[in-house]
Amino acid sequence: MTSPAIPPRLPLGVLPTPLVPAPRLRAALGCGPLWIKRDDLAGFGVAGNKTRPLEHLLGDALARGADVLVTGGGPDSNFVAAAALAARVAGIDCELVVWGAGTLDPTPNLALAAAAGATVVPLDDVGVDGRERVDVVVAERATALRAAGRHPVAVPRGGSTPVGAAGFAVAAAELLDQGPAPDTVVLPLGSGGSTAGLLAGLAAAGAGTRVLAVSVSRPPAEITEKVLDLARACADLLGTPAPRADRLEVVDHRGPGFGVAAPGDRAAAATALRTEGLLLDDTYGAKAFAIALDRLSGGDLPGPVVLWHTGGVASALAHLGPRPSDHPALTGAP
Numbered sequence: 644m645t646s647p648a649i650p651p652r653l654p655l656g657v658l659p660t661p662l663v664p665a666p667r668l669r670a671a672l673g674c675g676p677l678w679i680k681r682d683d684l685a686g687f688g689v690a691g692n693k694t695r696p697l698e699h700l701l702g703d704a705l706a707r708g709a710d711v712l713v714t715g716g717g718p719d720s721n722f723v724a725a726a727a728l729a730a731r732v733a734g735i736d737c738e739l740v741v742w743g744a745g746t747l748d749p750t751p752n753l754a755l756a757a758a759a760g761a762t763v764v765p766l767d768d769v770g771v772d773g774r775e776r777v778d779v780v781v782a783e784r785a786t787a788l789r790a791a792g793r794h795p796v797a798v799p800r801g802g803s804t805p806v807g808a809a810g811f812a813v814a815a816a817e818l819l820d821q822g823p824a825p826d827t828v829v830l831p832l833g834s835g836g837s838t839a840g841l842l843a844g845l846a847a848a849g850a851g852t853r854v855l856a857v858s859v860s861r862p863p864a865e866i867t868e869k870v871l872d873l874a875r876a877c878a879d880l881l882g883t884p885a886p887r888a889d890r891l892e893v894v895d896h897r898g899p900g901f902g903v904a905a906p907g908d909r910a911a912a913a914t915a916l917r918t919e920g921l922l923l924d925d926t927y928g929a930k931a932f933a934i935a936l937d938r939l940s941g942g943d944l945p946g947p948v949v950l951w952h953t954g955g956v957a958s959a960l961a962h963l964g965p966r967p968s969d970h971p972a973l974t975g976a977p
């Protein structure tokens with residue numbers, strides 16, 4: 644086994660997150676051994692899984708002498724809120740380019756970012772156009788800040804770079820330290836950094852674990868290629884063996900649209916809440932659990948299985964009341 648060359652880390656979370664058995668959910672589904680990896684309890688704001696990439700992105704930014712983090716995302720992005728807090732802990736400024744922020748109601752995540760003192764650059768664009776524009780405007784803002792004598796570090800949406808993905812490679816090692824390698828890990832898939840890092844970390848440890856990633860925002864062919872490229876780039880950075888493509892299965896569960904849960908997703912979230920007290924958001928958690936619970940109850944996922952609870956607590960609470968996803972401008976996104 645090769646020892647990974649981990650990029651610099653700014654400690655943010657309370658790690659390791661717990662790995663807990665889910666006996667009531669298991670009984671409800673009639674399935675084999677089932678565990679929950681509680682990254683919703685990552686211990687940094689309400690950042691969930693995004694705590695992990697930010698530890699290395701900010702560690703790297705500080706090592707480069709950055710004085711301002713420039714990044715962005717959607718109006719209900721956990722990453723955006725988490726980045727604002729992480730920049731504060733690093734002692735640097737934060738600029739956030741947010742699609743739809745000019746046209747949509749403020750969400751708890753955006754309110755949190757603003758309360759933490761981040762400068763929000765709102766884009767009126769929504770859906771795919773908005774999403775694509777964010778990274779372009781992030782790069783433009785970084786160029787403008789550099790011209791003004793600042794030292795910006797530009798990070799794309801979701802923090803899904805090889806350095807950011809290293810956070811989940813470390814998470815894979817953390818998981819394997821907590822017990823025997825599971826047969827399958829299930830997690831939601833957005834910008835891809837979490838899945839890519841997990842694949843890189845599992846390969847580094849020589850584990851045969853399969854990753855079932857539930858795509859919530861992009862067609863599987865497109866996101867699979869992106870994840871595998873990122874996983875290989877992350878392994879290169881760490882100096883560890885390249886992950887195998889056949890360890891990854893991507894399931895398309897964009898459903899009614901980005902941020903919009905179908906009735907079956909809400910039913911899965913209700914089952915998780917009422918059996919194990921897990922709070923799942925519409926955008927990520929409910930969709931991943933819907934696929935996982937369906938497969939587990941159908942006997943299609945041989946155990947032991949780990950369901951990775953990635954967090955999303957701020958929007959999960961908002962979804963219990965009027966839903967951001969009821970907003971027509973958001974439901975247009977694929």
Ligand SMILES: Cc1ncc(COP(=O)(O)O)c(C=O)c1O
Pocket residue numbers: 691692693720721722801803831832833834835836837838927928953954955956
């Ligand atoms: C709660 C939650 N789960 C899952 C994801 C998906 O992670 P990734 O973007 O690394 O694929 C995100 C992304 O923001 C998230 O906020």
